Amino acid sequence: MPANLLEIRNLSRSFKLGGMVLGKRIVAVDNASLRLPGDKPQIMSIVGESGSGKTTLARMILRLLTPTSGDIVLGGVPLSVYGKRRNRKAFLKKVQPIFQNPFTSFSAQRTVDSYLFETALNLDVAANRKEAQEVVTEVLRSVGLELAAVKGKYPNQFSGGELQRISIARALIPKPSLIVADEPVAMIDASLRMNIVNLFRRLKDEYNVSFVYITHDLSTAYYVSDYIATMYRGQLIEFGEARSILNDPSHPYTELLLDSIPRVGNKWDENVVLSDTDAAEAGSAGCRFSGRCPYVREACRAAEPYMVDIAPKHQALCIMHNDYQTIDTGRS
Numbered sequence: 469m470p471a472n473l474l475e476i477r478n479l480s481r482s483f484k485l486g487g488m489v490l491g492k493r494i495v496a497v498d499n500a501s502l503r504l505p506g507d508k509p510q511i512m513s514i515v516g517e518s519g520s521g522k523t524t525l526a527r528m529i530l531r532l533l534t535p536t537s538g539d540i541v542l543g544g545v546p547l548s549v550y551g552k553r554r555n556r557k558a559f560l561k562k563v564q565p566i567f568q569n570p571f572t573s574f575s576a577q578r579t580v581d582s583y584l585f586e587t588a589l590n591l592d593v594a595a596n597r598k599e600a601q602e603v604v605t606e607v608l609r610s611v612g613l614e615l616a617a618v619k620g621k622y623p624n625q626f627s628g629g630e631l632q633r634i635s636i637a638r639a640l641i642p643k644p645s646l647i648v649a650d651e652p653v654a655m656i657d658a659s660l661r662m663n664i665v666n667l668f669r670r671l672k673d674e675y676n677v678s679f680v681y682i683t684h685d686l687s688t689a690y691y692v693s694d695y696i697a698t699m700y701r702g703q704l705i706e707f708g709e710a711r712s713i714l715n716d717p718s719h720p721y722t723e724l725l726l727d728s729i730p731r732v733g734n735k736w737d738e739n740v741v742l743s744d745t746d747a748a749e750a751g752s753a754g755c756r757f758s759g760r761c762p763y764v765r766e767a768c769r770a771a772e773p774y775m776v777d778i779a780p781k782h783q784a785l786c787i788m789h790n791d792y793q794t795i796d797t798g799r800s
């Protein structure tokens with residue numbers, strides 16, 4: 469059995485806001501656990517409304533943020549062996565980021581190709597400029613661009629979509645096992661989003677690379693994913709194989725999200741964006757979704773739910789399934 473590609477174990481991250489004494493603590497990611505199998509490259513989407521903790525989770529996977537508690541294990545190796553600075557190069561050979569705004573990923577004063585050459589040389593993919601040129605040519609072709617058309621140009625000479633393609637090309641240079649893309653299509657023209665997402669699907673096989681694809685654009689997520697993780701107010705509330713989740717959404721929030729996207733067979737041109745977290749619900753006891761849940765009952769407000777297996781590769785954080793399990797197995 470190959471090691472899991474990615475394993476997240478009881479991961480939490482909190483932030484202090486305000487003063488030491490009267491300050492408030494925000495738990496941005498709250499005890500999240502998941503396992504992404506390593507038998508083949510995967511695209512795992514992390515979906516959830518704004519403020520649900522997606523970026524905090526991504527930044528921890530990228531080692532840009534230290535967890536408050538818990539572990540992240542990549543290919544059997546705990547990421548804690550890589551410090552924020554220590555072993556940064558070794559880490560970047562394995563895990564590469566793609567950020568939301570391609571115009572801030574590249575300095576306006578530098579040619580875009582200089583970043584690509586620098587990455588190839590710094591990460592020891594190429595020993596000299598000539599080798600670097602071969603590498604850069606190849607990765608640009610993989611995203612549908614020619615070096616000749618990119619060379620010598622500055623960021624403002626490209627569209628957002630082209631620049632994001634170049635970010636993706638740059639991320640491919642060390643042939644990483646994982647690319648973490650935080651809202652990579654959010655700043656891109658809606659009509660071009662599916663192109664970028666389709667590119668992930670092709671590169672996954674071509675480069676044997678997995679993607680953590682963070683988005684609140686659900687239509688692209690459901691279209692591209694092998695696995696889906698849904699976050700709600702810091703908690704991972706459902707995780708599993710995309711097919712299983714699409715056929716049988718097992719958390720009422722995921723169900724709600726699925727109802728809001730265009731159905732298969734319809735056009736995927738509608739941009740579904742989640743609303744912001746309802747601040748009024750903060751502080752209630754029990755299940756965090758109980759205030760919005762159409763199936764809510766007394767028990768939901770009494771105690772925190774825990775993750776329950778729905779299928780072999782599918783879990784949900786909902787008390788409804790505790791009952792189902794009891795019925796299924798005859799246990800009390």
Ligand SMILES: Nc1ncnc2c1ncn2[C@@H]1O[C@H](COP(=O)(O)OP(=O)(O)O)[C@@H](O)[C@H]1O
Pocket residue numbers: 483484485494495496516517518519520521522523524525
């Ligand atoms: N550096 C920080 N300091 C304080 N609070 C933060 C910080 N980063 C994120 N948060 C808070 O953590 C929560 C989750 O944020 P984030 O991970 O950015 O969510 P998402 O990416 O899903 O929109 C939010 O309430 C946000 O305000």
Ligand SMILES: [Mg+2]
Pocket residue numbers: 522523524651
């Ligand atoms: Mg975010």
